[in-house]
Structures are given as C-alpha cells and as structure tokens.
Amino acid sequence: MSDIAMREDLLVARGLHTYYGASHILHGVDFSVKKGEALGLMGRNGMGKTTLIRSMMGLVRAAEGSVQVRGQEMRGAATHAIARRGIAYVPEGRGIFPNLSVRENLEMAARAGVDGQRNWTFERVMETFPRLSERLGNGGGQLSGGEQQMLTIGRALMTNPDLLILDEATEGLAPLIAREIWRIVREIRLSGIATVVVDKNHAAVSSITDRTMILVKGQVVYDGASEDFRARPELIQQHLGV
C-alpha cells in the first residue's frame, strides 16, 4: 500500500457534478487512481458509477469540477483526447462492433501507449485470449457473451493503456466464464496496468484491488484500502446489500 501511495496520479477528479437534464446525479465526487493501482468502484444500481466514469471520459459533460489525466486538466476535452492520454474504457454492455470481424475489432484499436510502449500486440492478445484466436473471422456479434467480453478487453489492451476501466465486465456471464474474466483482470493488473473495476461481486473485486470506493447517490461514502473494506462487513450491509 505505502508503495502505491507514493506513486504518480494517473486519473484524478475533484468535486465532479453531473446532471442528466434536471436530475442531479453526481454530487461533488472526488476520485483518484494512481499508476499501477487497482481500484474497486462499488455501489448499488443507479448510484452513479457509470455516470462517474462517463463524466471522466468526456462522454457526458460534467457541469462542475475538474478531471486531470497525468496532471493535465481534461474536463471538457474530447473523449478521444482523454483516451489518448492512456485510458482504455470497457463500457457496460461491452461495445463490440458487430459489423466488424473479431480481427478487425482488435486491429482498428491498435496503437502505441503514451510512452510509446507496445507491450500489447495482436499476438499477445491472442495468447491471453486463446478462445478469440479461433474466432478471428467471425463477426463481433456472433460471439458468446463471454467471448465478447474477452474481445472488448483485448481491444482495450490493443491501445496499450496505462489505465483500464472495466464497467460491469462479468454482468450476465456464467460463473465459470466470470472466473476466467477475473483471472485475466488479475493478470493485467500484474502486468502493471492500473485498473478500475466496477462489479456487483464485491468479494471478487476487493480480493484483486488495492483500494475500494463506494458511491451512494452520487457521493463517495467510503474510500479506503480493500483490506480494510474486507474487514468491515457492515459496509457491505449498509451500502451494497440488496
């Protein structure tokens, strides 16, 4: 932990307020993730997790607050410019291009990372997701849910990111497939890429993350070490139980 605390900030948001029309969704959220850090973002349905991510990615306009990526203010910047500073976002619902083949889904995203790193190549993605290599010629829409999830994660890695954001990556997947996804996330984390993981499975998330954040109605109610989070079951009962 102390090791991570001293690292450089990758993505920092301060006092974010976001609205959809007249409904006020984010109420001054502070968020940060450091280089190589794994963060679990939790909260019941509709608490604003996706909105927070989309606000930081510039996909929805935050009305107030700041978003800094590698120290540079990016609120109001174009989404592609934010992504180009080293962030890869795997959205809820996966965002596969069904009209592109599996190979094309991967190739269209390929680029070097911010520091010119090309650790993630097409070959390495194939090694990490052997199931995809058997389906390269298929349309993205022809894959099973688990394969689609592997494809979006693989596609995100093709951009050689410093930070990978996974929103509900195991949603709707069979337990066995979900376990495979968790194995891959762990592997990605070990490779040094920072991760933000949003998922209903708090046990799995807190076991692979350094830090845990809980959102309730657009406000941060908890931000602490995942170890500490695991030691306090009342947090789950109070903020996450159904």
Next chain:
Amino acid sequence: MDIFSFLVQTLNAVQYGLLLFLVASGLTLVFGIMGIINLAHGSFYMAGAYLAFGLTSATGNLLWAIVLGVPLAMAIGAALEALLFVHLYKRDHLEQVLLTYGLILIFEELRSILVGDDVHGVPMPDFLAGSIPLDDTLSYPVYRLAISVVCVGLAIGLYFLIQRTRLGMMIRAGSHDRDMVQSLGINIKLIYRVVFALGVVMAALGGMLAAPISSVAPNMGGQVLILSFVVVVVGGIGSVWGALIGALLIGFADTFGKVILPDFAGVMVYLVMAAVLLWRPEGLLGKG
C-alpha cells in the same frame, strides 16, 4: 435488336449505372454513417462538371482538370463539413432537408454569378476521342468505355478502403457506435470529415467524367440527385454495395426502357424501384 446494338446498349447501361454509383456512393455513406440526408449532394456533381469546364479551359486538358479538381473538391468537401454539416449531425431529418435544400439554391446562385447561365461543353482528351467499330454501322466511343473502366477502378478502390484498411474499419465502427470509437482514442469528427469529403470527391468526379458526354448546364445536379436517391433506396440505405447493384439496375432499367418501351421510358426507373421495394422494403442490401 441485333447482338451489336444489344452490346452497345449494355455498355451504355453499365457506364450510366457506374456514373450514378459515383454520386450515390457518397450519398449513402454520409447517410449511413452520419445519418445526414443531403439534398445538396447533386450540387457536388454539378460542381465537378463546372470544375471540369473551368479547369479544362484553363489547362487545355480534361486530365489536368481532374488532377487539379479532385484535391479542390476534397478541400471544398472538408470545409463544408467543418462549417455547415457538422452542425447537422444531431438535428432531425426535417432540419437537414431544409438546410441542404437551401444549399442547392445557394450553389445554383453562386454558379450563376461565377460562370453564368450558359450551357457549356467540355472536350474529351484527344487520345480517348475515337470509337471502336463493331460492324458496318455501329461503333462504341472509347471515352464511354474509359468512364466505365475508371468507375470500376474507383469502386474497387472504395471497396478496398472500406473493407481492408484501418480507416475503413474505423468508418464502419463509427456507423455503429460513435462513443465507443472515441473511447478507443479515435477522433470520430476527423473520420466524419474524411467520409464527407470522400463523398464530395466521388460525386464531383462523376460530374467531371460526365462533362464531355453531357452538357455542363444549370440545374444539372437535380436529375442526378433524384436518381441517386432512387439508387440509395433500391440498394438499401447506407450500403455501398447495395448502391453499386442499385445503380447498375437503374442504369439498365433506364437504358433498356428507352429502347424497348420508349413510351414509358420516363417511368421505368420508378417501376423498378417500386418493384424492388415491394419485394424488399429495406432495399436490396438494406438492414431492415
């Protein structure tokens, strides 16, 4: 009809269809990817023909006119996208139709101010001016054959660009999920600009190639626009390959309609469109 006149009519139908494809491809791409109905697309065909006229007069050769006209058309397309069309992406179709109809009026007025209202002709390059004799009386103009060859080359090039290059993958992906494309670090606005400019270039090239065989005249974009919309609807909105098949179908319907049923020549194209739409309301390669 003997075999040679049949051959001549077939070549005419193909040449006409391919020329229509050049105009319709941009129309369907811009509609399919950016969701814009552009009534002013026929004006780009007209602009191409007038560029061919002006630049051929200045340089003395249609080929030079094309070499200079293509980058010019591309620049015009990119500028129009950046200044006007970019504001239409999130508007509804009625507003798009109103603005682009207004553009037709502006373009016609500009043409009138810049070149006047006279009808012009453009000479074809000397080396393409001959004809190929088929029998004692029939021959086929080399220039028309050249148009078909160039158009086939352009269609293949467009296929390669869209199906085989990363830019093409981004274009196709952008037609499906704009936010996702941006989240991957790709500047979708730039992609849209390229697609729009590409559509303008294809239409303008159509006008440039057609200039020597059809007169360069006011309002020449109108007829082409209507037929291009027929092609787009027949082929399936947004489908470039549908537009190719649709354009050839319309080319044949129009050309052979005039020969076989001269009294009904004017409606043949629309009969074909109605028949296709009754059979497949989403168009030949449309997604329904």
